[in-house]
Amino acid sequence: MSSANEYAIVALGLRKRFGELEAVRGVSFKVRYGEVYGFLGPNGAGKSTTVGMLITLIKPTGGEAFVAGYSVVREPVEVRRRIGVVFQDPTVDRDLTAIHNMLLHARIHGVPSRIAEERAWELLEMVGLEEHAYRPLRDYSGGMIRRFEIARSLLTNPRVVFMDEPTIGLDPHARTGVWDVIRELKRRGVTVFLTTHYMDEADKLCDRLAIIDHGRIIAEGTPSQLKSKVAGDTLYVRVEDGGVARLKRLLARYGEVKDAGNGLLVLVANDAPRLLPEIISEAQREGVRILETRYTRPSLDDVFLLLTGRRLRDEGGDWRFWGRRVARRLL
Template identity: 45%
Template sequence: MIIEARGLKKSFTSRAGRGRRGPKIVEAVKGIDLTIREGEIFACLGPNGAGKTTTVRMLATLTVPTEGTATVAGYDIVKEPAKVRRHIGYVGQGGGLDENAPGRAGLMLAARVAGMSRKQAAARTDELLESFNLTEIADRPVRTLSGGQKRRFAIAIGLVNRPPLLFLDEPTTGLDPQNRAHLWDEVRSLRAEGTSVLLTTHYLEEADALCDRLAIIDHGRVVAEGTPDGLKREIGGDVVTLRLEDGDADAARGLLAAQPYTREVHAEDAVLRAYLDDGDHNLPPLLRALEDKGITIRSISLDRPTLDDVFLRHTGRSLRDAA
């Protein structure tokens, strides 16, 4: 295991919450356990404010846990932070790039900070520029680059010291679909070269496409963990999503729940999600039952379970809405 964490907690004092009874304590992370294998792409999936970034910052020794223990690359994050830092790369949401300097200069600086000689730093910079297809734009000011180019430079900087583990905090936020797909390819290439990757994301498709395993984090806790396919298989059945007229949701929910082929039903305002055995076969009788009760359907869809359905089952709400 390249990461082993037990009972990680982090609390902050909220200035806005100060009052007669003293400062308000906010629990950002409420006791997280994680085990991540070498050579694995692992995602912490959840909405903004769930505690994903705080968890990664603790593991990267950027903030000290309030409680709990963790080892990263075999070193204790509290007792041996300097050794941990020598074995990791970290790319935050901001990227850490100097907007006014060329990307090449940022790579050179990172290599020198990592302890390389000027010659070694230049060689490592050229290697990374070629690897990430950045050579042609290496001497342009970072502010003139696209969002995808900036993220590639940021990841290259995180890999300067050839770390066995790379942390990526929301790596594709703000990128268009094409640049997001390109960045996914870069992450897969890292795994192929033996680098372990821990990323945070609120994009369901990203976690599903990239990750060997993932943990769903909500309100500072891990609510589910496993492979994307394994978590979806736990849902079982097919998903029927119904959009109804206002006022019909309660009656429709009761009717759906009473059907022998219905496993469970979730309601969000006038939208119902029903999990059915053999949805292709049982959808027609379901529609007839709704029609017999005079329930008006505005739209309907039949799908296989997704990670959003996994999130809904464990939290009671949709991640697409929460994110």
């Protein structure tokens, strides 16, 4: 199949059923070599199950996928030779140092030891951990563990790296550190498939992404293509009480206006940065005094809301992640 060789990943109607529940309901997409491609979706959307099928740990109940040109169903060994994986839950031996974890991984994956050591050091340096190479991983912060795992996933020199929620549960500073590493991989030409439920992460890192909900892809494209599905920017203009009616008439020339009360008018229109100065000078000309202006541009969360009627942002934080961590510690 020709497109299987041109693309790093080709998924064709992939499905996975767990008993009654169909967790993945026929997903199809293509990822080019060198792309950072994202799967953005809420808890339980089917992200990890899709990754599981692509990395040959979960057998699809329908459809097919090719990774680095090989079938995940018929040639799993060939696929595994060409990929790196960062799992959703960290998989490191915390009693071992970073360098020992690296060398252990190299041995498991058959990387010759003379190559492994040099490469391990180079990768630890790439993720800014070379000075911590001899510390046991139990002393590492969550962000350092994630950076370590990304470095380790590259030991075998894979063409495609899968990262399942690489920044889940990390604080904003640590997340930025992981993003820097992912950008560096892109510079080096590595193909990255990542899942996330953070819309800012998907927006910042991905060349293209799919929004996944209840096991289906509900939208796909570049972050700006997806955001252009949303009606436009939202402008907030506050005026003195006496000016509301006049300003409302003025704003109505540009798009749909809502009166939010207390002199605040809300306008949805395209290109707020260009529009706002124009509105201000028009208002001045008409003798309306503007007290305050602000605008927001569409986010991927707005796209999700438009498509599903729900917010992607989970207000409760990463409770599943913390729940699992606590459970693991107790068990």
